[in-house]
Amino acid sequence: MDLEKITELIIELEIDDIADAVKEALEDGKDPFQVLNALSKGMDEVGRRYEIDEYYLAELVLAGETMKEAFKVLKPAMEAMDKSEKKTKVVICTVKGDNHDIGKNLIGTLLLSSGFEVFDLGMDVDSKTIVDKVKETGATIVGLSSLLTMTVKQITEVHEALEAAGLRDKVKLIVGGAPLNMELSKRLGADDFAPDAVSGIKNIKELAGI
Ligand code: B12
Numbered sequence: 192m193d194l195e196k197i198t199e200l201i202i203e204l205e206i207d208d209i210a211d212a213v214k215e216a217l218e219d220g221k222d223p224f225q226v227l228n229a230l231s232k233g234m235d236e237v238g239r240r241y242e243i244d245e246y247y248l249a250e251l252v253l254a255g256e257t258m259k260e261a262f263k264v265l266k267p268a269m270e271a272m273d274k275s276e277k278k279t280k281v282v283i284c285t286v287k288g289d290n291h292d293i294g295k296n297l298i299g300t301l302l303l304s305s306g307f308e309v310f311d312l313g314m315d316v317d318s319k320t321i322v323d324k325v326k327e328t329g330a331t332i333v334g335l336s337s338l339l340t341m342t343v344k345q346i347t348e349v350h351e352a353l354e355a356a357g358l359r360d361k362v363k364l365i366v367g368g369a370p371l372n373m374e375l376s377k378r379l380g381a382d383d384f385a386p387d388a389v390s391g392i393k394n395i396k397e398l399a400g401i
Contacts, residue, residue, distance in 0.1 A: 192216040194229040197261075201233025202240075204250060206257045213264040223268045223304060227297065230261050231388070234293060258293050262300060269304035278308040279399040280330035282321060285314035286345035291338035294367065297388045298334060305392055307332075307399075318345070318352035325358055332398055334391075335381075337368040343379060350380025363398040367391055 192215040200209050216226050237254040240246040246254075281302055285295050292314040299311045310328055312320060314336075321333060333353070337343045346366055353359040365383040366376045376384035383398060385391035 192219055192221070194221065194225055197226060197229040198233040198236070201230055201254065201257055201261070202236045204237075204253045204257055206253060206260055209257050210260045210264050213261050217264070217268050223265055223272065224301075226261075226265055227269075227300065227388075230258060230265075231297060234258060255293055258296065262296055266300055266303065269300055272304050278306060279332065279401070280308045280310065280328050281332040281334055281395065282310045282312065282324045282328065282330045283334040283336070284312035284316040284321065285336040285338075286342050286349070287315055287317045288345065289337055289339050289342040290314050291336065291368075294338070294388070295334075295336035298336070298367070298391050301388050301392050302334075302395065305396070307395070318348045321349055322352045322356045322358065325353070325362055326356065331361065332363050332365065332395060334395065335364070335366045337366065337371065339368075340370045343368075343370055343375070346376070346379040346381055365391070365395060365398060 192212055197212055197216060200212055213226055217223065234254060237246060241251055283295055283299050285292050299309050302309050310324055310330060312324060325333065335346055335349060337345060350364060353362055364381045366381045367385050371384055373384045383394050385394045
């Protein structure tokens with residue numbers, strides 16, 4: 192199975208064929224990271240087509256669902272690669288009011304394969320749920336995704352809720368999403384920002400002291 196074919200299946204929104212294609216690529220001995228990269232490339236093209244009005248909301252929703260089918264097969268393969276013992280715990284989610292989860296899922300899958308223990312709370316998650324999860328798990332890193340300009344202020348909510356719970360100095364807060372940059376992220380109360388999944392994992396490793 193060609194990796195280009197996987198990219199193409201995402202672009203063409205082939206939800207019924209993507210899981211088998213990913214399975215085949217892995218069976219052929221393709222590295223799960225390469226498969227993830229091929230999926231991301233497809234999603235970038237879907238985003239581009241949306242921006243030039245070639246694709247509409249219906250196609251975007253379907254692209255998101257197609258990515259999820261791919262992740263179902265990819266995630267166990269990535270978990271199987273993980274050999275580490277003592278794991279850093281990371282809570283990830285998309286902030287309240289935001290239903291974009293493709294980027295967050297990518298980060299989550301990469302974190303798993305990099306040896307982190309990941310608690311994925313999903314999307315549209317309020318600060319209380321995040322604080323409760325940090326308390327319950329003892330996570331030392333929180334990763335937030337915000338794709339909407341309207342929801343970036345939720346980062347400050349989470350920062351303040353962690354502070355109110357006496358946890359802020361025990362937890363590193365890293366954020367990502369199209370409307371953000373390093374300066375804005377820090378102003379909103381985050382410790383760090385990353386523009387894409389690869390630098391995201393690199394930064395999270397640094398925050399974890401790995
Ligand atoms: C797909 C998509 C959707 C899908 C989402 C499907 C899903 N399950 O996620 C659907 C159709 C549901 C959708 C809905 C809407 N969308 Co939309 N959507 C997009 C689109 C085209 C692509 C986003 C995406 O998945 N990219 C691919 C992933 C891999 O990239 P990513 O999310 O950026 O994540 C990467 C980095 O940002 C970073 N990252 C992300 N999170 C994190 C977290 C951490 C911790 C770290 C370290 C890094 C990191 O790493 C990721 C991997 O490289 C973008 C346009 C764009 N080019 O971004 C618009 C966009 C985000 N949407 C937009 C809008 C306006 C909406 C709607 C309001 C539309 C509407 N009128 O209803 C709704 C909002 C619904 C809601 N409440 O959330 C706007 C936001 C504008 C703004 N600045 O506020 C955008 C920018 C489009 C545009 N140009 O207008 N959308």
